Amino acid sequence: MMPAQVAAPDGVLLILALMLPSIGLLAIFVLGHSRPERIALPVLAANLAVALIVALQVGHSGQAATYRLGGWLPPLGITLRADGLSAALIAMAALILFVVAIYARGNFASKAGGSESRQPMVFWTLLLGLSTALNTVFLAQDLFSLFVALELLTFSAVPLVCLEGSRETLRAALRYLLFALAGSVLYLIGVALLYGAYGTLDIASLHQVTRADRATSIALGLMIAGLMAKAALFPLHLWLPPAHAGAPAPASAVLSALVVKAPFFLILRLWFDVAPQPQPVIAGTMLAALGAASILVCSVLALRQARLKLMVAYSTVAQVGYLFLVFPLVMGSEAAVPWASIGWTGGVLQLVSHAFAKASMFLAAGLIAEAMGHDRIDDLGGAAEAVPISIAAFALAGLSLMGLPPAGGFVAKVMLLTAAVVSANWWIAATILAGGLLAAGYVFRVIGRAFADPAGGAPPPKAVARSRELAVLSLAGVALLLGFLPLQPFAYLGIGQGGMP
Amino acid sequence: MSLLVDLVLVALILMAAVWTVLVRDRRDAVIAFIVLGLLLSLVWMRLYAVDVALTEAAVGGGATGLVLLRACARLLPVEAEGRLPGPGTQIAAGLLSAIAAAGLAAVVLSPPVPYPSLAALAAENIHQVGLGNPVTAVLLAYRSLDTLLEKVVLVLAVIGVWALTPDAFWGGAPGSLKSKHASGALDLLARVLPPFGIVVGIYLVWNGADHPGGTFQGGTVLAAMWLLMMMADLADPPEIRLKRLRRLVVFGPAVFIAAGFAGIFMSGWFLSYPPDYAKPIIVAVEAALALSIAVILGLLVAGPAAEPPKR
Amino acid sequence: MSAPTLYGLCAAALVGIGLFGLILHPTPLRKVISFNLVGCGAFLFFGIAARRGAGAGFAGDPIPQALVITGIVVAFAATALAVALILRMLEAGASTVDAKPLPPDDLSP
Numbered sequence: 001m002m003p004a005q006v007a008a009p010d011g012v013l014l015i016l017a018l019m020l021p022s023i024g025l026l027a028i029f030v031l032g033h034s035r036p037e038r039i040a041l042p043v044l045a046a047n048l049a050v051a052l053i054v055a056l057q058v059g060h061s062g063q064a065a066t067y068r069l070g071g072w073l074p075p076l077g078i079t080l081r082a083d084g085l086s087a088a089l090i091a092m093a094a095l096i097l098f099v100v101a102i103y104a105r106g107n108f109a110s111k112a113g114g115s116e117s118r119q120p121m122v123f124w125t126l127l128l129g130l131s132t133a134l135n136t137v138f139l140a141q142d143l144f145s146l147f148v149a150l151e152l153l154t155f156s157a158v159p160l161v162c163l164e165g166s167r168e169t170l171r172a173a174l175r176y177l178l179f180a181l182a183g184s185v186l187y188l189i190g191v192a193l194l195y196g197a198y199g200t201l202d203i204a205s206l207h208q209v210t211r212a213d214r215a216t217s218i219a220l221g222l223m224i225a226g227l228m229a230k231a232a233l234f235p236l237h238l239w240l241p242p243a244h245a246g247a248p249a250p251a252s253a254v255l256s257a258l259v260v261k262a263p264f265f266l267i268l269r270l271w272f273d274v275a276p277q278p279q280p281v282i283a284g285t286m287l288a289a290l291g292a293a294s295i296l297v298c299s300v301l302a303l304r305q306a307r308l309k310l311m312v313a314y315s316t317v318a319q320v321g322y323l324f325l326v327f328p329l330v331m332g333s334e335a336a337v338p339w340a341s342i343g344w345t346g347g348v349l350q351l352v353s354h355a356f357a358k359a360s361m362f363l364a365a366g367l368i369a370e371a372m373g374h375d376r377i378d379d380l381g382g383a384a385e386a387v388p389i390s391i392a393a394f395a396l397a398g399l400s401l402m403g404l405p406p407a408g409g410f411v412a413k414v415m416l417l418t419a420a421v422v423s424a425n426w427w428i429a430a431t432i433l434a435g436g437l438l439a440a441g442y443v444f445r446v447i448g449r450a451f452a453d454p455a456g457g458a459p460p461p462k463a464v465a466r467s468r469e470l471a472v473l474s475l476a477g478v479a480l481l482l483g484f485l486p487l488q489p490f491a492y493l494g495i496g497q498g499g500m501p
Numbered sequence: 502m503s504l505l506v507d508l509v510l511v512a513l514i515l516m517a518a519v520w521t522v523l524v525r526d527r528r529d530a531v532i533a534f535i536v537l538g539l540l541l542s543l544v545w546m547r548l549y550a551v552d553v554a555l556t557e558a559a560v561g562g563g564a565t566g567l568v569l570l571r572a573c574a575r576l577l578p579v580e581a582e583g584r585l586p587g588p589g590t591q592i593a594a595g596l597l598s599a600i601a602a603a604g605l606a607a608v609v610l611s612p613p614v615p616y617p618s619l620a621a622l623a624a625e626n627i628h629q630v631g632l633g634n635p636v637t638a639v640l641l642a643y644r645s646l647d648t649l650l651e652k653v654v655l656v657l658a659v660i661g662v663w664a665l666t667p668d669a670f671w672g673g674a675p676g677s678l679k680s681k682h683a684s685g686a687l688d689l690l691a692r693v694l695p696p697f698g699i700v701v702g703i704y705l706v707w708n709g710a711d712h713p714g715g716t717f718q719g720g721t722v723l724a725a726m727w728l729l730m731m732m733a734d735l736a737d738p739p740e741i742r743l744k745r746l747r748r749l750v751v752f753g754p755a756v757f758i759a760a761g762f763a764g765i766f767m768s769g770w771f772l773s774y775p776p777d778y779a780k781p782i783i784v785a786v787e788a789a790l791a792l793s794i795a796v797i798l799g800l801l802v803a804g805p806a807a808e809p810p811k812r
Numbered sequence: 813m814s815a816p817t818l819y820g821l822c823a824a825a826l827v828g829i830g831l832f833g834l835i836l837h838p839t840p841l842r843k844v845i846s847f848n849l850v851g852c853g854a855f856l857f858f859g860i861a862a863r864r865g866a867g868a869g870f871a872g873d874p875i876p877q878a879l880v881i882t883g884i885v886v887a888f889a890a891t892a893l894a895v896a897l898i899l900r901m902l903e904a905g906a907s908t909v910d911a912k913p914l915p916p917d918d919l920s921p
Contacts, residue, residue, distance in 0.1 A: 015771045018646075019758060022653050026758075029656060030751040032744060069646045071770035076622045076875075078646045116742065118671040122664040129657045136650065144879050148650045151886050155654055155893065159661040162897070165668070170901045177897060178843055181890050182834060185850045188883060189827060192857035193608055195876055199617025199865065215608045222601075507815045511822045518826055518849055522833035527841055534845055541852055544819060548863045549871035556881045557855075560888045565848060568888075572841055572895045576902065585836060594835035602828025605853075609820030609860070618865025620873040635874035636881070644878060651882050658889035665900040717881060801892035805900065 011067030013057075014080040014139055016050050017090060021131035028125050032116045036124040037101070037109055044098045047131055051087075051094035058087040064496025075200035079141040083496030085339075085348065086138045089265065092352050093134045093258050096359050096475065101127065103363050103471040104250035106464070119163055123251065129156030130254060137262040143191045143201040143274075146266060150187065150230070154180040157259050160251040161243045169246035176243040179229050179236065183263070186226030193219035194274075203273050212276040220275055224287075227270075230263035233287075233324060234294035237317045241301075244313040249366020252309065256316040257359035261351055264323050268347075271327065272338050284327035292431040294321025299438035303445070308365045308375040311442055312358070318435060319354045319401060323347055325416055325428050332423025339494040343423070346415030348493055353408025353482045357400035360475035364394040367469060368450075371461040377446055382454030384447075386461035389469035391450045396476040398443030400483075403436045408482025415487060507547060514540050527576070531569040538562020551713035552636045555705075559721035560798075567728070568802055571678075631780035633711030640715065641783045645772045649761065652754040652790065655797045659750060663741055666805040672742035675800075676807035678731040691733030698726035706791045710780060716787045720794030727799045738803045740810055746796070753786075753793030760786050816860040823860065826853030844894045851887045855880045 024043030028036045058065055064083040072078070082090065104127070108120040133152035140146050158180065162173035195201055197215045210216055232240035240260070244252050267287075271279065295318045302314035329343030338344045367390040368383050369375040384391045400409030413432055420429040517537040521530050538561045545554035585591070623635050623643065630642040640648045666673075702722035709715030730736040739746045760782055764773040774782050826849055833846030858876040865873030 012765065012771065015761075018650075019761070019771075022754075023758060025653075025660075026656065026751045026754060029660065030744075030747045030755075032742060032747055068770060070642060070764065070772040070774075071768070072626075072643050075619060076626065076643045078644055115672065118664065118666060118668055122660060125660050126657070126664075129653070129660075132650075132653060140646075142644075142647075144644075144882075145647055145650070148647050148654065148882065148886070151654050151890070152650060152657065155657040155661055155889070158893070158897075159664040162900075163664065165665075165900075165904070167901065167904045170665075170897060170904055174840055174894070174897045174901065177890075177894055178840065178847070181847050181894070182850075184890075185847060185854055188851075189605070189854045189857060191879075192854055192861060192876070193605075195617075195879075196608075196857065196861040196864070197613055197617070199619055214604075214611070215613075218604045218608055504813070504815065504818070507818050511818055514822055515825055515829075518829045521845060521849060522829055522836070527839070527845075530842065530845055534848065537849075537852065541856070544822075544856070545859060547815060548819065548859045549866070550859060550862055550877045550880070553855075553859065553877050553880050553884075556884050561852070561855075561884045565888050565891050568892050568895050569841070569845065572899060575899055576841060584838065586838070591836060594832055597835070598828040598832040601831055602824045605824035605827055605857075606821050609817060609824060612817075612864060616864045618867050618873045619875045620865055620870045621868040623874050624868035624870060635870055636877050639874050639878035640881065644875070647879075647882055651886060654886055655889055658893055661893045662896045665896050667903070715881075717885060798888075801889060804892075804896050 011065045011080065011082075013050050013054050014065060014067045014082060017047065017054065017135040017139065018080070018132055020047050020050065021128040021135070025125040025128040025132070028121065028128070034114050034116055035109070036120050037105055040124040040128055041101055041105075043128060044094070044101045044131065048094040048098045051090045054082050055087040055091040058082055058084060058495055059492055062495055074141070074202035075205050078145050079202065079204075080139045081141050081496070082139055084493045085497065088352070088493065089138045090135055092355055093131070093138070095478070096257055096355060097127065097131050097254065099471050099475055100250045100253050100359060100363070103468050106468045107248055107250055122159060122163060123248070126156045126160050127254070130259065134258055134262060137265060141203045143194065143203065147184065147188055147191060150184055150262070153259060153262055154184065157255055160255065161247045163248055163251060164246070166246075168242065172239070172242035172246045175239045179239045183226035183229035186222045186229075190219040190223030190226070193222075203269060206274045210274060210276045216276065220270055223270060224267055227263040227267050228290070231260050231267070231320060232317050233290050234297055234317070234321065235290075237294060237298065240317055241310055241313040244316060245307065245309040249362055249369070252313070252366070253359040253362035256313065256362055257355040260316065260320055261355060264320065264351065268326075278331065279327075281328070281331060284331050287324045288328045288428060291321040291324025292428065294318055294324070295431055295435040296438075299435055299442070302442045303438060306376060306378065308368065308377050308380070308446065309362070311377065311446070312361050312365055315401060315439065315442065316358055318439070319350070319358065322350050322413070322416065322432070322435070325420070325432070328425055329416065329419040329423055329428065332425060333419060335489075337494070337497065339497045340489050341419065342415040342487070342489060343419035345489045345493065346412050346419060349408060349415065349482065349485070350412035353400050353412055353479050356475050356479035356482070357397035357407070357409060360393050360397040360472050360479060363472040363475065364390040364397070367464050367472060368394070371464050373459060373462065377449055379455055379458065380446065380449040381452035382458070382461065383450040387464060387469065389466075389473050390464075391447065393469075393473040393476040395443070395447050396480055398439070398447070400479045402439040402443060403432075404440075406480060406483035408479045408485070410483050411485050411487060418487075510540060510544060510547065514544070528570075528573045531566065531573055534569065535562050535566035538566060552634070552715060552718070555713065555718040556721070559718055559725070563725065564721065564798055564802060571802070629776050629779065630774060630783065631776070632783065634709060634713065634715070637709050637715050637783070637787075641786065642774065642779070645761075649754070649757050649772070652757060652793070655794070656750060656754060659797055659800050662801060663805055666741070670806040670809050672740060672810035673806040673808045674740045675738040675803035675805060677734070678728065678738060678803060679734040688733045691729045691735050695726040695730060698722055702726070702791065702795070706787050707784065709787060710784050716790040716794060720791040721798060723791065723795035724798035727795060728802055731799075731803070741806050742810055749796045750793055750800070753790035756789035757786050816863045819856060820860040823853045823856035826850070826856065840894070840898050844891055844898075848887060848891060851883070855883055858883070
C-alpha cells in the first residue's frame with residue numbers, strides 16, 4: 001500500500017475537471033467583481049476543452065483514464081475514473097453548461113462599472129458549482145465522495161430555483177431542498193451499511209465482493225430510494241415542476257437537462273457496478289413500473305398545463321421516467337454484458353438526447369416568454385413571427401421528446417422499444433408508444449398556438465438577441481445530430497465498463 | 502457496569518428523540534434536539550471517537566442548535582404550528598418508519614465475521630504523513646478530496662444563504678445577533694472568554710495533528726467566540742460585500758487547492774505530500790482551513806444581509 | 813450485548829423516529845429538525861462500523877470516524893440553508909406551513 005510515487009499520472013485532466021470550476025467560483029466570490037460572467041465564461045470554456053480532451057483520450061486509448069488522489073490506492077484512497085460512459089457524460093455536461101452560459105449573458109450580464117449585484121453573482125458562482133458537482137458525480141469512484149458530490153449539487157441547485165425571490169419560487173426551493181436532503185440522508189445510511197459490511201467504499205472493490213445478503217439489499221434499497229427522490233421518479237416527483245418552472249430559464253435548462261440525471265447515473269452505477277448480480281427481477285420491474293407511471297401521469301399533466309415552463313417541467317419528469325425502463329430490459333436481454341444490450345444503450349442515449357433537447361426547450365421557452373412578456377400557452381399567437389428561431393428550436397427539440405426521426409430521442413426510443421419487444425415486456429413497449437403520442441400532443445399544442453395569429457390588443461413582442469436564439473438552436477441541433485447514430489450498442493460506451501481496464 | 506452506562510445513555514437518547522418529534526412547541530423540540538446532541542457526543546466518547554465527539558458537541562449540537570433557536574425566536578410570534586395529518590397518515594408513517602428501523606436493526610444484529618476494517622491500512626501508512634492522529638491523516642491525506650470538496654460545499658452554502666438577501670440589502674450586514682434579553686452574564690462571558698477561546702481553538706488545530714482535535718473543532722471554537730461577541734453586541738455582523746471577509750472565507754480552500762497542485766510537482770500527485778514535509782504542510786493547511794471554517798460557520802449562523810450597505 | 817450493537821440499535825431507532833417526524837410534521841422547521849435526527853442515526857451507523865473495526869492499535873477504524881466529521885459539517889450547512897430559506901419565506905409573506913401544493917397556475921412570473 002505504498003502510495004504509488006511512480007510515473008507522472010496522465011489522468012491529471014480529471015483533477016482539472018473538478019478544480020477549474022471550483023477555482024472559478026472562489027475567484028468570483030473573492031473578487032466581488034461587477035462582471036462575474038467575465039470569469040465564469042472562460043472557466044466554462046476551459047472546462048469544455050478539458051472534458052473534450054478526456055473524451056478523445058479515452059476513445060483513442062480504448063481505456064478508462066484514472067487518477068489516484070494523493071497517490072493513495074483504494075480502498076484507503078479515492079480514485080477518479082473516466083470510462084467511456086463517464087467521459088461522454090462530462091463532455092455532454094460541459095457543452096450544455098457552456099452554451100447555457102453564452103445564453104445567460106442576456107439574463108445575468110451586469111452593468112459595466114457598477115458594483116456587484118446579487119443575481120449575477122449568485123447565478124455565475126452556482127453555475128460553476130454545478131459544473132464541479134456534475135464532474136465529480138460522473139468521475140468519482142468512491143461512494144462517500146459521491147455523497148459529497150450530491151451535496152455540492154444540492155447546494156448549487158436549490159438557490160438557483162429561488163434566484164428571483166418571489167414567494168412561490170422560495171416555496172418551491174424549500175420543498176426541493178427538503179426532498180434533496182431526505183434523499184441524501186437515505187443514501188448516507190446506505191453508505192454506512194456498505195462500509196460496515198465490506199470495509200470499502202471504492203466501487204471497483206465493491207464490485208468484486210458484494211454478496212446477495214440482507215445488509216446489502218437494505219443498503220442498496222435505501223440508497224436507490226434516496227436517489228429516486230432526487231431524480232423525481234413518480235411518486236416522488238412533486239417537488240420538480242414548481243422548482244424547475246420557477247427558476248430563471250438558464251437555470252431551469254441546467255436543472256432539467258443535467259441535475260436530475262446525476263442521481264439516475266448513480267442508480268445505474270449502483271445497479272450494474274455495485275449490486276451483486278443478477279439482481280432480483282422484481283426490483284427491476286418495480287423501478288420500470290414507477291418509470292412508466294412517471295411517463296404516463298406526467299405526460300398527461302404536461303398536456304394540461306396552461307404555462308409553457310410548467311409544461312416543459314412536467315415533460316422532464318416524464319422523460320426521466322424512460323430512463324428507469326432500462327432495468328428489466330437489460331435483464332431480459334441476451335447480451336453477455338449490460339452495455340452490449342440495446343436496452344442499456346437506448347437508456348444512455350435517452351439520457352443524453354433528452355439533456356440537449358430539454359436544455360434547448362427551456363432556453364427557447366425563456367426567450368419566448370421574454371419576447372411575448374408572458375408564457376401562457378393559449379396566448380402564444382404570433383410567437384412564430386416574433387422569435388422564429390426559438391420556435392424552430394422548440395419544435396426540433398420536441399421531435400426528440402416525441403421520438404420522431406431524425407432526432408436523438410428517436411434512436412433512443414426505438415432501441416428501448418426493440419429491447420422491450422425482444423424481451424416480451426409488452427407493457428413497456430405500450431408505455432413507450434403512448435408516451436410518444438402524449439409528447440406529440442403537448443409539443444404540437446405549443447407549436448400550433450405559436451403559428452396562430454396574435455390576439456388583438458396584445459402588446460407587440462420585444463426583440464431578443466440573435467446570438468441567444470442561435471445558442472438555443474445549436475443545442476436542438478445536437479439533439480438532432482444524435483439521431484444519425486446507428487441503432488446498435490456503441491463500443492465507446494463500453495470502454496472500461498465492468499471493471500475492465 | 503459499563504454496559505449499564507451505555508443502557509442509560511441509550512434510554513436518555515431515545516427519550517430526547519421522541520420528545521423532539523412529539524412535543525407540541527417547536528422551541529421545546531429544538532431544546533430537546535440540543536440535549537440529544539450533547540448526549541450523542543457522550544456516545545461518541547463511549548465509542549472512543551474523541552474527534553467526532555468534539556465535532557458533534559460543537560457543530561452538531563452547538564452550532565445547529567443555535568441556528569434552530571434563532572429561527573424559533575423569529576418564527577414564534579408569526580407562524581402557526583400547522584395541523585398534524587389525520588390518523589390514517591400517522592399510522593402509515595409510523596408503520597413505514599418502524600419497518601425501516603426494524604430492517605436497520607436486523608443489519609446491526611448480524612455483523613459480518615470477521616468485521617471488515619481499514620484500521621490496519623491506515624496504521625501502516627500513517628508514518629508517510631508524519632501524523633499521530635489517524636483521523637487527521639484520513640481527512641487531510643488519504644481522503645483529502647472529500648475534505649476539499651466539502652470546503653467547496655461550505656462556500657456554496659454561504660453563497661446560498663446570501664442569495665436569500667433581498668435585493669435592496671445586497672452587500673449589507675446580516676441582522677444583529679444580539680439577544681433580546683440582554684444579560685450581564687452574557688456580556689461578561691463575551692468579554693472574558695474570547696482570549697481563552699482563541700487559545701483553545703489554536704491549540705486544538707495544532708494538537709489535532711497528533712491528538713484528538715483538528716480544523717473543525719478548532720474552527721468551531723473560534724466561530725463560537727466570534728458569535729458570542731456578536732450576541733453580546735461587542736462585535737457587529739460584517740457587511741457581506743467586504744473584500745476582507747470574502748478573502749477570509751476563501752483563504753482556507755485556496756491554500757488547500759494550492760497545496761494540492763503543489764503536490765503534483767513535489768511528489769507526483771494532486772494532494773500528495775513529500776514525506777519529509779508532509780506534517781508541516783498539513784498543519785499549515787489545517788490552520789488556514791480552521792480560520793476559514795470559523796468565519797464560514799459564523800456567517801452561516803448570522804444569515805443573509807438584513808440592512809442596506811452603509812455608505 | 814456489546815456496546816456497539818446497543819448503539820447500533822439506538823441508531824436504527826433514531827432513523828425510525830426521525831423518518832416519522834419527517835413525514836408527520838407539516839411545518840418545514842420541524843421537518844428540518846427531523847432530518848437532523850435521521851442524520852444523527854446515519855452518523856451513528858458509521859460510529860459502530862468504526863468501533864467494531866477497531867484494530868492495529870486504534871480503538872476505532874479512523875476512516876468512518878473521518879466520514880462522520882465531514883457529514884456533520886455538511887448537515888449543519890444544510891440546516892443553515894434551510895432555516896435561511898424558511899425565514900426568507902416568512903419575510904416574503906408566505907405561509908411556511910406545508911399544506912397543499914400550490915395550484916400550478918400561481919407559479920409563473
